[in-house]
Amino acid sequence: MxxxxxxxxxxxxxxxxxxxxxxxxxxxxxxxxxxxxxxxxxxxxxxxxxxxxxxxxxxxxxxxxxxxxxxxxxxxxxxxxxxxxxxxxxxxxxxxxxxxxxxxxxxxxxxxxxxxxxxxxxxxxxxxxxxxxxxxxxxxxxxxxxxxxxxxxxxxxxxxxxxxxxxxxxVMLYGLSFLYGLSGGETNIYALGDALSGHIQANSPILMLAAVFVIGGFAFKVSxxxxxxxxxxxxxxxxxxxxxxxxxxxxxxxxxxxxRLFLAGAMGAPSRDNWWVLIVVMSILSMLLGNFAAIYQTNFKRMLAYSGVAQAGYILIGLAAFSDEGASSAIFYLFMYVFTNIAAFGVLILVSNVTGSDELSDLNGLSRRSPYLALVMLFALLSLSGIPPAAGFFGKFFIFRAAIDAGYWWLALIGVLNAFVALYYYFNVIKYIYLFRSDEEDKPIPVSRASAVALGLCMVGILYLGILPQGLFNWTQSVASAFLP
Amino acid sequence: MIPLSWYLIVAAALFCIGMYGILARRNAVAMLMAVELTLNAVNINLIAFWRYTDPSSSAGVAWAIFVFTVAAAEAAVGLALIISIYRQRESVIAEELDILKY
CATH class of the missing domain: 1.20.120 (Four Helix Bundle (Hemerythrin (Met), subunit A))
Known part of the structure; x- marks a missing residue:
């Protein structure tokens, strides 16, 4: 008890x-x-x-x-x-x-x-x-x-x-209700995994339909x-x-x-003729659409939204690899993404408190206005685009390595090519910060102590995971191999 | 006894009506009602599966109770959001929510 x-x-x-x-x-x-x-x-x-x-x-x-x-x-x-x-x-x-x-x-x-x-x-x-x-x-x-x-x-x-x-x-719930029915009244995901792999063929049409609905619901959640x-x-x-x-x-x-749900096989074991294909297709489309749509954005939040779609695509590669290594690199990626993305939005909050909007042009001359904020943003963008010494490099490295080890080198190749596309729009933001000038360069942006602590934590996270990733990666790998069947 | 498939067909029909409503209706309140229809389709599914596959355990019924509890909470939040939009624009037509786009 x-x-x-x-x-x-x-x-x-x-x-x-x-x-x-x-x-x-x-x-x-x-x-x-x-x-x-x-x-x-x-x-x-x-x-x-x-x-x-x-x-x-x-x-x-x-x-x-x-x-x-x-x-x-x-x-x-x-x-x-x-x-x-x-x-x-x-x-x-x-x-x-x-x-x-x-x-x-x-x-x-x-x-x-x-x-x-x-x-x-x-x-x-x-x-x-x-x-x-x-x-x-x-x-x-x-x-x-x-x-x-x-x-x-x-x-x-x-x-x-x-x-x-x-x-x-x-939609997701409708899919889950079919999993409940098909397994003969199981709700525990491990029991579902046993029931569905034992009694029903993994590619029965109704199970496929349920899997598509469930995957749709989750794909919504991770955009x-x-x-x-x-x-x-x-x-x-x-x-x-x-x-x-x-x-x-x-x-x-x-x-x-x-x-948890996929690795437990709660929708049947993955294979090339069932929902596994969907994950690969979603991953490739997310990377392509996210990166190419982000290029055209002028609003910083909107750009980061499309960048987030692309990042979901990279993480889906880790899932599609369907191994302990893939799962652990996906968890590592999500961990570093927390520090990276919140750092970018944290700087944006401070800037937009002053300017009142969140367009890319609001970042003009930030390096002269508030050099430290500019530095935090620089590292966030380096991390998002996957350049050492920021954490994003190892995030992408582990994901692509997992895909290659699982035999999906072509998926890793698509990921790497997409990362090059992404460089363009992340560096575009750096151009606004470091090259463009604004009329208000003599007015520094006020930073409260709470925000400074938050951004400091993000910087520590980005640099620590970028320079010494082994600690966290070993941890995620040990939990993934021990607890994700 | 009525076969299980009949219930599933009713649920599927209800689900499709709900989906159509969400995609095609222009009024936000009507969209909210369509969402409730899809959740009720799920409830029919759950109860039918529970009755026909596993009536000795209570998982299916308990789940259905959770679903309509959540649906009620969701409706409350949805109506609150609709009201806050109505106060700004005097309209609940979804097509007029167009400040945010590409």
Whole structure:
């Protein structure tokens, strides 16, 4: 009984924290406006430290624990993703502290509840739990995207995300209901894997249909082509800090379910004549469409949205490799993507606090205005484009190596060629920052201490993973080989 | 006893109507109703599968209860978003939500 509760201590702490923030941060006045965000950040830091501390004390241990009637699986994979999500939530709430229109308890409470949803998604080992956790995160995000009601674009982004999101979760749920029926009433994903590989041919048409629906729902979550159409609109319209966590943690949470469900064989074992082909096609299309559409964008958030579609394509290569190495490199990639993308959005928040918009031209002359912000952005862009010494290099390196080791060298080749295309638009942004001039170069952009800490954490993450990737990679590899069957 | 496939066909029809509604209706409230239709199609599926494959366990029914609970929460959030848009623009027509595009 005690182990069941110990396993969900981080989630319980997050919910308690959300309740406190919600009650005491409703209408903050004066000095208390910043206190809401700072309190949330400290709270998340405590949860993060408790999570890491408990892992040293043996929770989760070396054997996976199936708890709460098989709903919740506490193992190394859960731990890696928890650390990732909590880091993302921590950095996001730090960069949100000084954003005027988001200084409400509701905003931070919803970020915390979305994080609970992510954690549960990473731990879910039952399709009912997968659905519930997914909806916990999604419903929080519908509100987070539409939170800035005084802004014309934000409610529109919330509405679009809601309609598409509800549609996608309906489609996915319809697919899951068929998995439930075909397996003869199993809901646990490992039991599903056994039932579906034993009794039904992996390529029976109804199972294929169910798999296509389920994959469609997840592709929506991670914004892979052809279910990416929401992401440019929502990323552009939503408040920047919502976009920061939506583009990183939400994508990673989608992949955490992808990994567990597929590697458990819950839709039948992969082969060249079933859904495995879909993943490869989605991966290639996402890379192509994301990279080529990003070239034409003039809005920075929109550009990063298409870049995010392309990044989902790279990560899908790791999944398509269908090996421990592929899974672990996908987790590594998601980890470094959290630091990288939130760094880019963090700089953008500070810039757009001053300029009031988020176009690429707002970054003109940033290197003369605020050289340190320019440096953070430079490293974020280097990491996104995969150039050492930033973390993105090893992210891409591990993914492509996994694909080659699994025998899909052509997939790795398409990935490498796409990375060259991506160089163009990432370097285009660097051109705005370092070469273009603006009239306001003598006015530095104010950076609060909370934002400085957040961006510092991102920089440490980017450089540490870029110079010494072995620590994290060994960890992801050991959990992937031990816990992802 | 009515064969299982009949229920699945009803559910599939309901699901298709819902999908059509989401894709074709212009009014945001009608789109919300269409979303509810797809979720109810899933519920029929779940209950039918539960009754015909595994009536001794409660997973299917419990799941259906979760689904309509979530559907209610989703409808609440969706209506709230529709209201916040209506306050700005005096309109709930989806085609007029066009500030954000390429």
């Amino acid at each position: 005690l182990t069941s509760y110990l396993a969900i201590v981080p989630e319980i702490m997050l919910i308690v924290l959300a309740a406190i923030v919600l009650v005491y941060g409703r209408h903050p006045e004066g000095d208390r406006k910043r206190a809401v965000g700072l309190f949330t950040s400290w709270g998340i830091l405590v949860v993060l430290l408790v999570t890491i501390g408990m892992s040293f004390a043996g929770v989760p241990g070396n054997v996976p624990e199936d708890l709460w009637g098989g709903m919740f699986r506490n193992d190394g994979v859960t731990l890696v993703f928890r650390v990732m999500f909590l880091s993302a939530a921590l950095i996001t709430s730090l960069i949100t502290v000084d954003v005027k229109r988001l200084q409400h308890g509701e905003y931070f409470a919803l970020v915390l509840l979305a994080t609970v949803g992510f954690n549960l998604m990473a731990a879910a080992s039952d399709i009912i739990m997968i659905y519930m956790a997914l909806e916990t995160a999604s419903i929080s995000f519908y509100i987070l995207a539409g939170f800035a009601t005084d802004h014309r674009r934000s409610p529109e982004a919330g509405m679009k995300y809601f309609v598409y999101g509800a549609f996608a979760s309906g 892979a082509v052809p279910f990416h159409f929401w992401s440019p609109d929502v990323y552009e319209g939503a408040p920047i800090s919502t976009t920061a966590i939506l583009s990183t943690a939400s994508k990673a949470a989608g992949f955490s379910i992808f990994l």
